[in-house]
Amino acid sequence: MSSVQLENVVKYYDSALLPGAAPALDHITLEIRDGETVSVVGPSGCGKSTLLKTIAGLERPDAGRIFYNQTEVTQIPTQERGIGMIFQDYALYPNREGQGNLSYYFEVRKKTEEEKQQRLKETAEMMGIGFDLLLSRQVDTLSGGERQRVGIARCIVRDPNVFLMDEPISNLDAKLRERTRVEMRRLLSKFGITTLYVTHDQQEAIFMGDRIIVMRAGRVEQFDSFDALYYTPANLFVASLIGTPPISVLPAERDGLTLRLHSGDSWTLPEALAHTLPPGRLRLAVRPEGWLVALQPGDGLALNVTHIERLYTERAAFAHGQLGGAAINALVPLDFPDTRQVFLQPDWERSYVFHADNESALHVPGVPDLF
Amino acid sequence: MSLFPVVGRKQPRLRVAWWVIVALLCLGIFMHLIPFFIMISTSFKPASEAMAMPPTLFPREPTLAGWELAFNMTASARSLISQPLSQYFINSVIMTVGTLLLSIPITSMSAYACSKLLKGRSARYWFFFFIGTLMLPGIVTLIPSYLLTRNFPFPLPVAPTIPGTETPFPTIRIWNTFWAVILPAGFSAGNFLLFKGFFDSIPDSIINAARVDGGSEFNIFRRIVLPMSVPVFAVTIYFQFSGTWESYLWPLVVIQDSSIAPLTLAVRRLVDAFTYAGTTNAQTALGQSANVSNLVNQGLSWNGLMVLGLLQAIPVFLFFIVVREYLLKGVRIQGLK
Numbered sequence: 148m149s150s151v152q153l154e155n156v157v158k159y160y161d162s163a164l165l166p167g168a169a170p171a172l173d174h175i176t177l178e179i180r181d182g183e184t185v186s187v188v189g190p191s192g193c194g195k196s197t198l199l200k201t202i203a204g205l206e207r208p209d210a211g212r213i214f215y216n217q218t219e220v221t222q223i224p225t226q227e228r229g230i231g232m233i234f235q236d237y238a239l240y241p242n243r244e245g246q247g248n249l250s251y252y253f254e255v256r257k258k259t260e261e262e263k264q265q266r267l268k269e270t271a272e273m274m275g276i277g278f279d280l281l282l283s284r285q286v287d288t289l290s291g292g293e294r295q296r297v298g299i300a301r302c303i304v305r306d307p308n309v310f311l312m313d314e315p316i317s318n319l320d321a322k323l324r325e326r327t328r329v330e331m332r333r334l335l336s337k338f339g340i341t342t343l344y345v346t347h348d349q350q351e352a353i354f355m356g357d358r359i360i361v362m363r364a365g366r367v368e369q370f371d372s373f374d375a376l377y378y379t380p381a382n383l384f385v386a387s388l389i390g391t392p393p394i395s396v397l398p399a400e401r402d403g404l405t406l407r408l409h410s411g412d413s414w415t416l417p418e419a420l421a422h423t424l425p426p427g428r429l430r431l432a433v434r435p436e437g438w439l440v441a442l443q444p445g446d447g448l449a450l451n452v453t454h455i456e457r458l459y460t461e462r463a464a465f466a467h468g469q470l471g472g473a474a475i476n477a478l479v480p481l482d483f484p485d486t487r488q489v490f491l492q493p494d495w496e497r498s499y500v501f502h503a504d505n506e507s508a509l510h511v512p513g514v515p516d517l518f
Numbered sequence: 519m520s521l522f523p524v525v526g527r528k529q530p531r532l533r534v535a536w537w538v539i540v541a542l543l544c545l546g547i548f549m550h551l552i553p554f555f556i557m558i559s560t561s562f563k564p565a566s567e568a569m570a571m572p573p574t575l576f577p578r579e580p581t582l583a584g585w586e587l588a589f590n591m592t593a594s595a596r597s598l599i600s601q602p603l604s605q606y607f608i609n610s611v612i613m614t615v616g617t618l619l620l621s622i623p624i625t626s627m628s629a630y631a632c633s634k635l636l637k638g639r640s641a642r643y644w645f646f647f648f649i650g651t652l653m654l655p656g657i658v659t660l661i662p663s664y665l666l667t668r669n670f671p672f673p674l675p676v677a678p679t680i681p682g683t684e685t686p687f688p689t690i691r692i693w694n695t696f697w698a699v700i701l702p703a704g705f706s707a708g709n710f711l712l713f714k715g716f717f718d719s720i721p722d723s724i725i726n727a728a729r730v731d732g733g734s735e736f737n738i739f740r741r742i743v744l745p746m747s748v749p750v751f752a753v754t755i756y757f758q759f760s761g762t763w764e765s766y767l768w769p770l771v772v773i774q775d776s777s778i779a780p781l782t783l784a785v786r787r788l789v790d791a792f793t794y795a796g797t798t799n800a801q802t803a804l805g806q807s808a809n810v811s812n813l814v815n816q817g818l819s820w821n822g823l824m825v826l827g828l829l830q831a832i833p834v835f836l837f838f839i840v841v842r843e844y845l846l847k848g849v850r851i852q853g854l855k
Binding site: 200205224231232238243305 | 638723724727728729730731732733734737742745
């Protein structure tokens with residue numbers, strides 16, 4: 148077990164040597180604590196897999212240093228780093244059966260047969276019921292979920308320092324994905340191994356990670372717990388990536404206490420908030436639960452409701468519509484009447500304001516103090 | 519399999535097309551098998567019938583004389599080829615096995631390196647470098663290659679002198695040794711392409727998983743990649759085997775000593791002897807060459823040559839049967855030939 152630190156890591160791919168090409172990893176500095184599970188989330192091509200490969204040593208950084216437990220490993224080959232890695236396509240050795248997949252590690256390290264059998268037994272116990280049966284089967288006869296179980300076992304059989312997972316369950320079907328997710332979370336909290344979990348699915352990231360790294364274009368946008376990402380996003384990108392349905396973003400302009408939308412409609416800002424904001428162009432962002440929805444016109448602006456999406460399993464409903472050119476989804480009670488028009492006003496305490504150009508946060512609600 | 523749709527095969531038009539294709543395929547098979555049939559049939563004919571005009575399709579008096587003579591070369595045959603046939607056979611085996619032992623590891627590992635170890639631009643340059651050797655026909659490089667075997671590493675008739683002195687550079691002469699056949703075959707661009715195509719289809723994640731497991735690059739190649747690549751190894755070994763076993767021109771150029779000549783050269787020498795003697799009929803042969811006439815008197819003529827040809831072909835045929843399953847798998851994977 149160990150912590151992982153990255154110091155100003157830069158990685159260029161060969162194809163990006165043209166002038167002006169963006170690096171795959173752009174001065175990444177972060178620290179993953181001992182025993183912590185960290186999710187990495189971001190759009191495709193943002194460098195999250197490269198980050199994982201660089202930490203694994205499968206890609207050498209062009210600059211910067213990597214530490215495991217304060218020991219520099221930047222120049223140490225993957226083979227000697229003592230890590231475990233799980234791949235999206237499972238990457239099992241097709242010509243070996245389940246057990247052969249697990250035992251390659253012992254073969255190349257010249258471990259004794261007893262040690263191998265001992266570890267295999269322990270692993271099978273940890274992996275739970277029915278795992279022994281998978282070990283004697285050929286890889287191509289295993290289903291996706293079974294392959295991933297063997298893949299996970301192949302990693303834990305060696306007692307790794309760091310666990311690296313590259314979209315491990317995105318090839319499974321939805322139901323199996325949910326089950327495997329719970330199973331993996333259980334195993335991870337049991338081992339307490341430092342884990343980096345790459346995914347493009349924010350639900351998965353939230354579920355698996357103690358903390359979450361949000362990446363964009365080779366940079367870490369924010370690295371924090373889910374609550375912090377949700378309530379205190381560093382910029383508009385983080386705010387719109389985290390949360391379902393997504394946050395509604397309305398371009399607006401502040402003039403005194405008036406916040407005017409592009410459509411010409413306006414709200415009156417509370418004085419305390421207005422003083423913290425610069426005049427001129429802004430971006431107002433409101434989460435579905437951040438709207439005050441009324442059936443009668445008061446201070447609110449009229450929203451023409453296109454439809455009301457009722458999620459009975461979630462005991463919630465969302466009213467969808469357009470306001471000032473932006474798509475709006477507002478949380479309403481499940482028994483909200485079917486109506487063509489509602490009147491909306493942001494709950495200013497729970498709304499976000501971002502800079503119009505660099506999209507950095509000007510006002511965020513802050514993590515609520517629940518206890 | 520997918521040439522015809524499964525559904526609607528009973529339609530009259532499809533049925534006709536089906537039988538036309540079957541007929542064409544049968545014709546192709548027939549045309550390929552006819553020479554073999556003639557060879558086998560001739561090998562069982564007596565000497566005079568083998569040279570009869572017009573030729574007979576089936577031997578009128580089947581005899582094993584040709585086979586016996588080919589196996590027990592008599593003194594008169596010895597005057598045509600100086601070694602017992604078994605010696606040539608052994609020479610061929612040495613050359614073929616030596617070539618396989620050298621070429622398959624070198625070619626497969628270079629293809630693996632090009633496919634999985636090199637990245638980006640360098641991989642591309644190396645690939646073109648290796649493939650570039652395919653662009654020149656072998657016949658163009660025949661003379662430079664020959665000169666190289668004389669004064670390795672200089673492709674010159676005479677080794678250049680060390681500047682400022684009269685002493686020539688030290689050179690190695692592999693000409694007229696087994697190495698002259700084995701070394702130049704150490705890398706095969708065609709097989710390189712096959713290997714590279716196959717290795718490209720192995721996902722990088724498997725190699726990465728093996729690296730994470732702690733396998734060195736060579737160990738990964740040997741323990742993980744090689745067992746996955748049996749079909750492509752079967753295909754390349756077969757090509758290399760048949761190519762070397764049947765090679766004639768290059769051994770003819772670089773092998774002079776008959777004690778190390780391969781079977782192809784020996785068979786050719788015998789064929790030449792008969793051809794020069796004008797073996798279109800026994801009478802002319804008798805008149806023109808005492809040696810050949812001796813042989814013909816013992817019952818050896820084209821029948822014996824056909825035996826030699828068959829003996830020459832049998833190892834390739836046997837090898838094909840052994841690797842047949844993998845070859846077909848390889849063909850399916852690669853879509854080659």
